[in-house]
Amino acid sequence: MKIAIDGFTLGLKEGTGLATFAYELAQLLSAHGHEVSAVYGLNGLGRREHLLWPRLLQRLGERGEAQPREWLRWAPYAAAYLAPVLIGWPLRPRPVPRSPEITADGSPVRIPDLAHIYNLPSIYHTAHAIAALMRRQVVLRRLPGAEIFHRTMPLPMRMRGVANVVTVHDVIPLALPHSTAINLDHYRRIMEASLRGADALFTVSEHSKGDLLRFFDVPAERIVVTYQAVNIPAALREIDEDELARVLKASFDLERGGYFLFFGAIEPKKNVLRILDAHALAKCDLPLVIAGRYGWMYEQEKRRIDALLAGRETRRRIRRIEYLPFTQLMALLKGARAVVFPSLYEGFGLPVLEAMQMGVPVITSNVASLPEVAGDAALLVNPHDAAEIARAMDRLAGDDALHAELVRTGSERVQCFSSERYLQRLEAGYRQALG
Secondary structure: OOEEOOOOOOOOOOOOHHHHHHHHHHHHHHHOOOOOEEEEOOOOOOOOHHHHHHHHHHHHHOOOOOOOOOOOHHHHHHHHHHHHHOOOOOEEOOOOOOOOOOOOOOOOOOOOOOOEEEEEEEEHHHHHHHHHHHOOEEEEOOOOOOEEEEOOOOEEEEEOOOOOEEEEEOOOOHHHHHHHOHHHHHHHHHHHHHHHOOEEEEOOOOOHHHHHHHHOOOOOOEEOOOOOOOOOOHHHHOOOOHHHHHHHHHOOOOOOOEEEEEEEEEEEHHOOOHHHHHHHHOOOOOOOOEEEEOOOHHHHHHHHHHHHOOOOOOOEEEEOOOOOOOOHHHHHHOOEEEEOOOOOHHHHHHHHHHHHHHHOOEEEEEEHHHHHHOOOOOEOOOOOHHHHHHHHHHHHHOHHHHHHHHHHHHHHHHHHHHHHHHHHHHHHHHHHHOO
16 A cells, blocks of 8 residues: 655654654554655755755754744744635645665654655644634645555644545543643644544544544544554664663663663653652652653642752652653663553553563553553552552562563563554554545
């Protein structure tokens, strides 16, 4: 199949779980014979053809996609696109020919193996703005030969003349409204415009499917549960123990198996405050590493972390690491005694699967999609009970047999979300969308 995907999350400099999802999707499809193209939305590439590829790499490394608050960078494009959108003309992404002598090796943003690359400046912020204000979709002109346009997250756009698919990971602003500062009216408008006219709706868990049906008027038969897969490179999974110990010591001053790890965005739904409460209650002396960028409504978490880091006694037990490149993050994950991830809500819970694939036990929540992903291969806890989380931390700190058992069952559980099974679900969904 010839599949076009959006390049929105691929263009984020500080990648998130969505960026990992889009990258792994493109890699998997390309590796199994599908022709995958991506449409980026980067500004500043200019019009000189021989500079388009190096400038794309430069923009990805320098700043990536404009942030929503950087409206001066994307608003002029939105104004230019408005008239064609209103009269129904499709917008044409411009091809970005690769220069074979210039590679993306060493780029801070991972670029998947793509057959073709296109760009349409600020198209994604434009689409969000138009949907929020006018409830309309942006229409793209069909890419040469494309059969499917797969939006890897809800984006209020479609491509003319192809089957349109959108992956909905979650509906957190509606299911857990107190955890975000998003404008809920705008969010609903954007979601409704994103779902409208889709030939298939992919989602990543049965729990997310249920929420999608609960909050939006969409036909159940059009929803395909694909789950997810992650394929951490073998070189990172099987890193030499001595090399891992050296990296942990040199980069983080940490010992192999000598710390608990939370990684992800620092925001209310990730339950970081309760993780900190649990760590304070735990009897074991392993430090807690909090790794990830600040997300929504992070002020309370930041104040608490800053206070702990300022205390003479507590700063020895807390480490704060902000954004890390993927390779370093995987080393930090590989070296942890356990991952603590008692999130209040996840559409899927990719960190659980990543930890299991890296051979690291997991403490996670007994709510939302997390039991669906973890099965019996993790310690499931009530995410609202700090004492219960603390007891799980103490068990994993002191019980080597339990630790080894969770490593074993985790490696088996990962096979339920193998690349092969994920590919089968994707291809079945694409066939459904194509009719």
